Amino acid sequence: MSSDVKTTTVDAKPEVKSPPPKPAAKKPEEKPVELPAFEKSISDKIIEKFGDKVEVGFVKEDRVRINVGKENVHDVAEFIRDGLNYDHAESVSGVDYPQDNEIEVVYHIGSYSDSSLARQILVLATRAQRETNPIPGNDATRLPTLRDVFYSVEFHEREIFEMFGVFFEGHPDNRRLLLPEDWADLPPLRKDFAIKGR
Amino acid sequence: MTNELPPGLALQKVDERIMTLNVGPQHPGSGHMRIIVQIDGDYIVACDPDPGYVHRGEEKMAEYRNYILNIPHLERPVIHDSCNVLYPYVLGVEELLGIEVPERAKYVRVIASELNRCIYIMYWLAIYGIFLGHSTMFMWPAGDRELLIDLMEKMTGARVTHAHFVPGGVRNDLPPNFEDVCLRQVNYFEKRIKEYAAIFYDNPILIARTRDTGILSRQDAIRFGTTGSVLRASGVDYDLRKKEPYDVYDELDVHTNVMKEGDSYARSKIPWLDMMESCNIIRQALQKMPKSGSVRVKLKPNPKGKGLDTVYKRVESGRGSLGCYIVSDGKPEPYRVKLSVPSFRNLIALPNLLRGEKLGNMPAVYWSLNYWPVEADR
Numbered sequence: 001m002s003s004d005v006k007t008t009t010v011d012a013k014p015e016v017k018s019p020p021p022k023p024a025a026k027k028p029e030e031k032p033v034e035l036p037a038f039e040k041s042i043s044d045k046i047i048e049k050f051g052d053k054v055e056v057g058f059v060k061e062d063r064v065r066i067n068v069g070k071e072n073v074h075d076v077a078e079f080i081r082d083g084l085n086y087d088h089a090e091s092v093s094g095v096d097y098p099q100d101n102e103i104e105v106v107y108h109i110g111s112y113s114d115s116s117l118a119r120q121i122l123v124l125a126t127r128a129q130r131e132t133n134p135i136p137g138n139d140a141t142r143l144p145t146l147r148d149v150f151y152s153v154e155f156h157e158r159e160i161f162e163m164f165g166v167f168f169e170g171h172p173d174n175r176r177l178l179l180p181e182d183w184a185d186l187p188p189l190r191k192d193f194a195i196k197g198r
Numbered sequence: 199m200t201n202e203l204p205p206g207l208a209l210q211k212v213d214e215r216i217m218t219l220n221v222g223p224q225h226p227g228s229g230h231m232r233i234i235v236q237i238d239g240d241y242i243v244a245c246d247p248d249p250g251y252v253h254r255g256e257e258k259m260a261e262y263r264n265y266i267l268n269i270p271h272l273e274r275p276v277i278h279d280s281c282n283v284l285y286p287y288v289l290g291v292e293e294l295l296g297i298e299v300p301e302r303a304k305y306v307r308v309i310a311s312e313l314n315r316c317i318y319i320m321y322w323l324a325i326y327g328i329f330l331g332h333s334t335m336f337m338w339p340a341g342d343r344e345l346l347i348d349l350m351e352k353m354t355g356a357r358v359t360h361a362h363f364v365p366g367g368v369r370n371d372l373p374p375n376f377e378d379v380c381l382r383q384v385n386y387f388e389k390r391i392k393e394y395a396a397i398f399y400d401n402p403i404l405i406a407r408t409r410d411t412g413i414l415s416r417q418d419a420i421r422f423g424t425t426g427s428v429l430r431a432s433g434v435d436y437d438l439r440k441k442e443p444y445d446v447y448d449e450l451d452v453h454t455n456v457m458k459e460g461d462s463y464a465r466s467k468i469p470w471l472d473m474m475e476s477c478n479i480i481r482q483a484l485q486k487m488p489k490s491g492s493v494r495v496k497l498k499p500n501p502k503g504k505g506l507d508t509v510y511k512r513v514e515s516g517r518g519s520l521g522c523y524i525v526s527d528g529k530p531e532p533y534r535v536k537l538s539v540p541s542f543r544n545l546i547a548l549p550n551l552l553r554g555e556k557l558g559n560m561p562a563v564y565w566s567l568n569y570w571p572v573e574a575d576r
């Protein structure tokens with residue numbers, strides 16, 4: 001009995017010590033066998049237009065995810081506005097991936113004017129290089145703004161500017177929004193900004 | 199970062215005539231936020247909303263707690279509408295963890311969500327009334343709101359901040375005899391709010407103050423990505439309960455209220471019409487709800503996602519579409535939680551609505567946005 005217990009503890013130890021699995025966000029998801037047809041047609045149109053400049057993250061019911069490099073994100077956004085009738089951004093989220101040395105910005109884009117797209121959300125994801133010692137506005141953490149394509153991203157991009165230190169080139173108003181004016185620490189939603197005591 | 203003074207504190211000398219004015223963040227007329235307005239005499243020429251006075255970092259906190267521990271603090275942004283704020287998060291976690299919710303729990307959620315919507319709107323209506331100088335319209339909704347708060351207390355045990363929705367259902371089953379009490383209270387409530395028309399919505403003074411002030415065109419409402427009552431007051435027929443039904447909304451008959459004017463009056467009337475629609479939905483749900491059955495799936499103590507996964511869920515809250523984006527990396531804690539809140543999305547319309555308005559009309563326009571500063575700040 002006691003020997004059994006010992007062996008299990010020995011087996012368990014290396015598992016605890018091994019580093020936690022890193023989220024490999026760029027890896028394309030495994031595609032299910034049957035993709036929803038309407039959502040597939042949306043992603044096909046984008047693939048047809050941009051070829052291998054874009055990558056389909058997933059096609060699920062009502063949700064299509066497109067990963068795109070930052071040099072093409074503006075063109076893709078213009079195409080999904082003019083060619084696919086999407087008209088507003090619902091949400092813009094930043095996600096910090098320190099292990100990839102990148103910050104991902106995810107636009108959730110929907111449509112009010114096209115009733116066939118009422119259920120659909122197009123997820124447009126792009127990535128910026130991540131500076132370990134950020135000086136917002138003066139480092140390489142830059143992305144082109146989508147404000148001239150989707151006006152609704154204005155405040156969302158300002159929020160990401162202060163929370164992640166991503167500078168949006170071409171945004172007329174890269175200013176603080178929620179944080180106090182005298183905030184002098186790292187952008188707080190980055191993973192290396194830790195909450196005290198946690 | 200820079201040595202410049204923050205916006206609003208720096209002297210911006212545009213013209214001899216232009217004066218910069220800080221309204222808030224402790225001014226009662228602006229809620230917990232600052233609106234920097236530039237006025238020329240009595241007219242607003244520019245406006246710069248400055249939220250963030252009550253920013254609490256809910257999204258950062260969510261990365262340090264597991265999926266269940268996140269429930270009580272994620273509903274804090276709008277304590278009067280706490281069920282609806284939590285709803286997309288709970289739906290998202292259910293999709294991440296692959297949980298199937300019992301039928302009865304779905305109906306209980308719909309009832310709680312609609313009751314919460316009315317509670318929130320009544321609170322907002324009270325504030326809207328008092329800032330237009332109509333103190334009866336503060337007293338009446340604040341009093342009638344108690345009817346529904348009592349119901350929520352019976353159902354969840356708490357008057358506000360219920361923490362009632364959990365992944366896998368709701369925390370507790372309905373108390374005995376709840377259906378009858380609920381039906382009686384909701385019927386009386388509906389009769390009561392219909393009386394508001396005579397005192398408030400048909401009141402010539404209110405109409406004079408809010409008609410044709412702060413007009414948001416249909417085109418702009420779409421371009422700004424506004425949502426909820428602001429969008430529907432500008433003539434866009436969009437309600438997630440109908441367009442993307444979640445839980446059992448597809449089995450219920452939901453009517454969407456739309457007005458075409460896009461002015462402050464329309465924006466203040468849509469929520470009131472929504473409350474009557476909520477009463478209809480509650481009555482339908484009480485009738486169709488399974489009379490018995492489980493309301494909660496038992497979860498493992500510390501549930502985890504299945505590797506890297508993202509989910510974006512949205513619901514129609516008291517203020518509009520509320521989305522929750524969750525990134526999971528297979529750990530018990532979410533990697534990232536983002537709340538896309540309607541107040542934040544509607545705020546972008548404020549500078550455009552206030553430009554050219556009289557300063558005295560600011561409360562009528564600002565509060566008609568159905569704006570909740572604490573929610574926008576998160």
